[in-house]
Amino acid sequence: MRLSEVETPAVVVDADALDRNIATMAAALPGARLRPHVKAHKCTSLARRQAVAGHAGFTCATIRECEGMAAAGLGQDLLLANEVLDVRRLGRLIAAGARVTVAVDSAETVDAAADGGVREVVIDVNVGLPRCGCPPEAAAGVADLARRRGLQVRGVMGYEGHVVGLEDAAERADQCRTAMELLLAAHSDVGGELISAGGTGTYAINTWATEIQAGSYVLMDTAYGRLGLPFEQAAFVLATVISAAPGWAVGNAGLKAFGMDHGNPSLADGTVLFCSDEHVTVVPSRPVGDQLWLAPAHIDPTMAYHERIYLVAGDTVVDVWPIDLRGW
């Protein structure tokens, strides 16, 4: 199949860039030092490439992601890095043989896990982002609750999400250290083999965590592209110009093809003026029928809109991968 035959809009991934991103990360964080986060791509075929590169454990954000990874034979060591109260499906998944370690940060989430058939947990610690995680000084108490309920406590996690996107590298390193000092303090109270943290923006500077939960590195987006990381933009949304005026052209990919929280997608040889539901208006103009390669501003919510990845080498589609971990 040629690229020109692909129905647009479509997610296209440059096979060579993908391989280089995987190899670069595997060299920096070999084996279990990386626990790739599947939320960034939601694709078990892509996760399998990461497993082949040596990473056997994966991070998930949703139960659906856990179910899909297990169904694909990649459920040896999944970390659901999120609190869950409704553990009905999770309990069935674990009973069926998947190993899923679940984040807990409260008595309620400990009880839900224990009641629902979860066996292993990590204590989620707030390291500065106003989101999930108990205060560091409360981690020991949550761990005690978990152990009293018969749960195995594998360690701690704490996501420095307020740090990973900082464009100033020195500030990023400094704030990463501050956040990880909080996590290490909690870990010294909790124990366990896991100190799980980090993301694409801190993969190289977070030397305190035992494992890094990076996901975006593999496909990249324009937000992470500004940080000077050694990863290439591998994923694009391909659009076709369906209308052209002297002053602008319109491609057939819009608000339903891009996560928009970080702003408009980008074009190497032009500028995006705005997106509508199914349209992107770009300048300068170009002919009807031309293809636009649009780099997403935020890869994770972009992938969640699409059904498949077209893996391409030059003008040839070398594989089509279902984005099979969408939904909840």
Place this chain on the structure above:
Amino acid sequence: MRLSEVETPAVVVDADALDRNIATMAAALPGARLRPHVKAHKCTSLARRQAVAGHAGFTCATIRECEGMAAAGLGQDLLLANEVLDVRRLGRLIAAGARVTVAVDSAETVDAAADGGVREVVIDVNVGLPRCGCPPEAAAGVADLARRRGLQVRGVMGYEGHVVGLEDAAERADQCRTAMELLLAAHSDVGGELISAGGTGTYAINTWATEIQAGSYVLMDTAYGRLGLPFEQAAFVLATVISAAPGWAVGNAGLKAFGMDHGNPSLADGTVLFCSDEHVTVVPSRPVGDQLWLAPAHIDPTMAYHERIYLVAGDTVVDVWPIDLRGW
């Protein structure tokens, strides 16, 4: 099924508010005066309610929407209000018996339609939004091209998308008139029974179009909620509080559950601080296990993330509708 049993995040639609929105619109624009746009809800079960209210023709934005509407028995008169170059699937759909009228605005889109088995078109006219549509003075030429290729020209369409969201009602009415004068000029050159235009923001003031393409009115969002229209917020994303700190609480719905181009979702009894991929951080805090009813800022790209609508009356789920028109 009780609302408390619904797995979150989930789209919940208040059945009574939905019925009132449909009835209010059907009273204002009865029968063929409204051609409901399915892109706002992407749900054939909901479209069937609109058909029962008297609207037999529908507007679609994608080929998938046309296919799904036809498969649901709602393909008597579909307007694909968008230019298409790759008409392979559209030609098959029309050959199978669906009536699909397609927007054209150039020689290329006329040729693609004629070559691909399309039989009926409207001339898409730019009425001020820098997006698709030929200049008004070029409409007659495009119509001539279409007729020479054997296509039936049913009239014109022109979407005043730069007008529908204006918060100042007088300015909205004034700019709507300006836009429609352009469309009427084109129509006088082109002919045909259709002058198709409008949206939820101009449904009551656009008295020039023969039919209005409104979609959002049926579910609504907070952007349209600011315009003083007689439609109620019927759709919410339901989230569960999975983590609580003294200063904030975290619900399990985030960037993959909301179209974010118009900003954060809203909460009747609190404020959304920010969204992450699978989280929403809100103030003030509230207990773990509480449900959050979040009103989307933009309904169309919100619906495109979800698999189903839970139709609710009070605490009871009265129906579950697949959001079956997603994708392309």
